[in-house]
Amino acid sequence: MNLNVTDKIEITPSTPFAFDPTFHKPDHFTSGDNLWEPGIRWQTLNWQGMPVGIKFTSEGTIDEPKISMMVFSEAQLPHDFVDSLISEIRYRYNLDLDLSDFYKRSQKDAMLAPVIEKLRGMRPGHPSSLYEYLIIGVVLQNASVRRSIQMFQVLLENYGTLLEFDGKELWCFWNPGGLQNVSEEELRALKIGYRAKFIKKIDDYFSKGLIDEQTLRNQDRETQMRELLKLYGVGPATVWYLLFDVFHHWDFFNHISPWEQKIYSKLFFDRDPENPVPVEKLLKHFERYGKYKQLAVHYIWEDLFWKRETEHIPWLEEEIRI
DNA sequence: CATCAGGGCCCTG
DNA sequence: CAGGGCCCTGAT
Numbered sequence A: 001m002n003l004n005v006t007d008k009i010e011i012t013p014s015t016p017f018a019f020d021p022t023f024h025k026p027d028h029f030t031s032g033d034n035l036w037e038p039g040i041r042w043q044t045l046n047w048q049g050m051p052v053g054i055k056f057t058s059e060g061t062i063d064e065p066k067i068s069m070m071v072f073s074e075a076q077l078p079h080d081f082v083d084s085l086i087s088e089i090r091y092r093y094n095l096d097l098d099l100s101d102f103y104k105r106s107q108k109d110a111m112l113a114p115v116i117e118k119l120r121g122m123r124p125g126h127p128s129s130l131y132e133y134l135i136i137g138v139v140l141q142n143a144s145v146r147r148s149i150q151m152f153q154v155l156l157e158n159y160g161t162l163l164e165f166d167g168k169e170l171w172c173f174w175n176p177g178g179l180q181n182v183s184e185e186e187l188r189a190l191k192i193g194y195r196a197k198f199i200k201k202i203d204d205y206f207s208k209g210l211i212d213e214q215t216l217r218n219q220d221r222e223t224q225m226r227e228l229l230k231l232y233g234v235g236p237a238t239v240w241y242l243l244f245d246v247f248h249h250w251d252f253f254n255h256i257s258p259w260e261q262k263i264y265s266k267l268f269f270d271r272d273p274e275n276p277v278p279v280e281k282l283l284k285h286f287e288r289y290g291k292y293k294q295l296a297v298h299y300i301w302e303d304l305f306w307k308r309e310t311e312h313i314p315w316l317e318e319e320i321r322i
Numbered sequence B: 001c002a003t004c005a006g007g008g009c010c011c012t013g
Numbered sequence C: 001c002a003g004g005g006c007c008c009t010g011a012t
Helices: A019-023 A079-092 A100-106 A112-119 A130-140 A145-159 A184-188 A195-207 A213-217 A221-229 A236-245 A258-269 A279-310 A314-320
Strands: A005-011 A034-037 A040-047 A050-058 A067-073 A161-165 A168-172
Touching (some): A019 A050, A050 A079, A100 A112, A100 A279, A112 A279, A130 A195, A184 A195, A258 A279
Antiparallel strands (some): A034 A040, A050 A067, A161 A168
C-alpha cells in the first residue's frame, strides 16, 4: 500500500525530553515495523483500523524539545482522526510525563544518578496497542530472541499490510479480531507452535468485544491485572510487561523471568549469571526505588542496552542469545 | 546424529 | 502447589 498523502504536525513534549532513548529502545528487537536513526524514527501504526506511516523527527533539544510528526496515509485524514492519533501518540510515548519527582528522588542513588544524567528526558513507553502487545507477548514466551523475532515477522508478513512511505517499506499490524478467518492449523504452519491456540483465543476475545483498551486504562491496577489474566495464554510474565509498557504503572514489580534475573544479578550485584541472586532478593533490592521502582530499573536496563549498541558486552551476549 | 533448554502457560493430580 | 506437556531452534 502506497501512502502518498502527508500531514505534518508539530508536537511539544514536556521538558526535559530526550528523543532517541524515547523513540528507540535497543532492547525492543525490531522486526520490520519500524526503523530508527539518530533523530528520526519511522513506524507504522494501525489507528482505528486505518494503517498509517509515521515519521518522527527531532527538531529541538532536551530542554526545548520539539518533535515533527509526519503522518503518511492513502487518503486525506479527517481532523478528528488526526487529533485522536496525536493524543494516542502522546499517551503511548508518555510525552506529557513529569519526571521531576523521580529525578529528585534519585539524585543520591549511586547507580541511578549517573544513568539519569546520560538518559535525562527519556520516557518509558511502547508503540503498540494492547492487542498488538498481547500478540508480541505471546511470541516472546518460552523462546529465544531470534525465534521471537522470526515468529513475529512471519505473522506480520502473513496478516499485516506492507506500507510504503517516505522511501521505506514497513509492515503494519492487522486489526484486532483480524484473524477470524485464520485457523489454528494455518497459524501452526507458521511455526509458532502451541502459541497458535493462544493467539486464536486472544483474537476471538477482541473480536467479541470482551475487552476494551480505553476502558481498561481508566481502571485501577488490580482490575487491569484481573482482566488481563482472564485471557488464555496470559500469565504473570506477560501481565507484568503489559502493566508497565501498555498501562504505565511505574511502581509495580512482582516478577522476574530467569534470563532477566541473570542480567539483574550481574548489574546490581556483579554476580556471575551462572550463579544468580534469588528473585526475592532482587525484588527486595528494588524496593529502594519506591513508587518509581520499575521506572528506575527501566532506566538502568536501557542504559545497558544502549551501551551494547557501541561496545561489546560478552556476558550480555551470552544471556540474550540473539 | 541425538538431546536439551529456553525471554511461559495451562492443566492435571 | 508441583510438575508434565507443548512448539521450534540453536547449542552442545
